[in-house]
Amino acid sequence: MQRAASLMQLPALLSELGVPLDVVLAGTGVLSDELRPDTFIPYAAYLAILDNAAANTGREDIGLLLGNRQSIAALGPLGRVMCHAATLGEALSEFAAFQIGNSTGATVYLMQADRDVVLGYGIYDPAVHASVHVHDVVVAVGCKLVKELTLGSVVPEEVWLARPAPQDLKPYRSLGGMTVRFGQSHSGVVVGSAGLACRLPQGNATLHEAALTELAPDLAKARKSVAGLVRHELRHLLLTSRARMDDAAAHLGVHPRSLRRRLQEEGVTFEELKDEVRYAMARDLLRLGALSVTDIATTLDYSSASSFVHAFGRWSGISPAKWRKKTNSPASAPSN
Missing domain, CATH: 1.10.10.60 (Homeodomain-like)
Incomplete structure (x- = not known):
């Protein structure tokens, strides 16, 4: 399952591109009124919606367009936990530790890469059909999260994508100008180890604890x-x-x-x-x-x-x- 909040920006994006939302949702089993922050949809349906959006708009960069519109608010209670963490490293660690409360079809993880850290993303739902667009979404979201949490003080150093390189690479400039490597074994954003110590502007121990309490019910359900x-x-x-x-x-x-x-x-x-x-x-x-x-x-x-x-x-x-x-x-x- 996948928290539908990650698709909250899709209706407005489709409207700008002249494509009705119902056309994109057709055949996915998801209704328009289900695209709410508090609802969950099958992970396979989430990927199908992304593929339908690309096919109906003719935009191969639909994943980047959608990901660049996301904010940390799309993560729900988990986003608030991250915002009020003390450092970027703590926020990303909590993202990896608690993301199962937002998705049980794919995982977020932190991996050491030489002197840097990779905020990675991988699918494990056996029912899904691979989508290149979800890889674009997640790296765009990863870049946005790092910048939003630190108010731009830290930006990813590289982007890794498991998808092959498309013919047109220009849309990837929207990620911020860092090196983008295609054909990798996994997708993610690379953050320098020094950046992990960055103090977050909204860090607040009291609000952080309150956000953890708010997150607990969803997390317990996902960890059952x-x-x-x-x-x-x-x-x-x-x-x-x-x-x-x-x-x-x-x-x-x-x-x-x-x-x-x-x-x-x-x-x-x-x-x-x-x-x-x-x-x-x-x-x-x-x-x-x-x-x-x-x-x-x-x-x-x-x-x-x-x-x-x-x-x-x-x-x-x-x-x-x-x-x-x-x-x-x-x-x-x-x-x-």
Whole structure:
């Protein structure tokens, strides 16, 4: 599920582009009156709306246009928690820790990259069809959040995108002029480590605590399923080659035996969840078309491309290369 607040700016944007909202919502199962800050829609429907918006407006930069209109208010209570944090680093850490309350189809995470930090985003919902536009949305939103939280004192140093480079790169100048790297293993914005110490203008311990209290009910609801929490963690742990049961348990603050028992109570094993997340990631990256099969195998923490090809064949019945060709990826498939 996805908090619909992230689409609140879409009706006005479509109106400016001369496209009725109902046309874009057609076939998604989402009604116009559901685009409210307090409602949630299926994550697959969220992606379908973005794709429909691009197709009906003819704007391949629709994700950037929408993302650039977002503000931290679109995050609801989580946005208020971030605004009143003491530093940018604390705000981004809380974004990653609590984002599951806003979406259970994709995850926000922080990863160390040399001396910098990547605020990353990855999809793990097995029901979705990859969309290049959501990657544009999230990096535009990431850039806006960093600038808004610090009133422009800190700006991202780079933008990474898992999507292939489009023909027209000019719209990406709207992100702020930083380097944009396409065809990456994941999407995100790179923030210099020095910027994380930036004191936030709206930092306030009392208001921060009040915002955390306001956020608690949504967070408790989203964290009810242990299997859901594990999926959420695995999406980024796989990128760091630390996706064992012990690693996931440490991130969730429980003993591995306790995690195994709780997953058994929900009728699933850790390895089944790991396979599910890997399969979702593989299909996303194969559809986007920017990475070779060998690079995808490395991204998914396989020891070799052949191990990944074997696993993908077990999941889908065909090889990754054949699956990519069958699903008509948006860019020509790279060779292995």
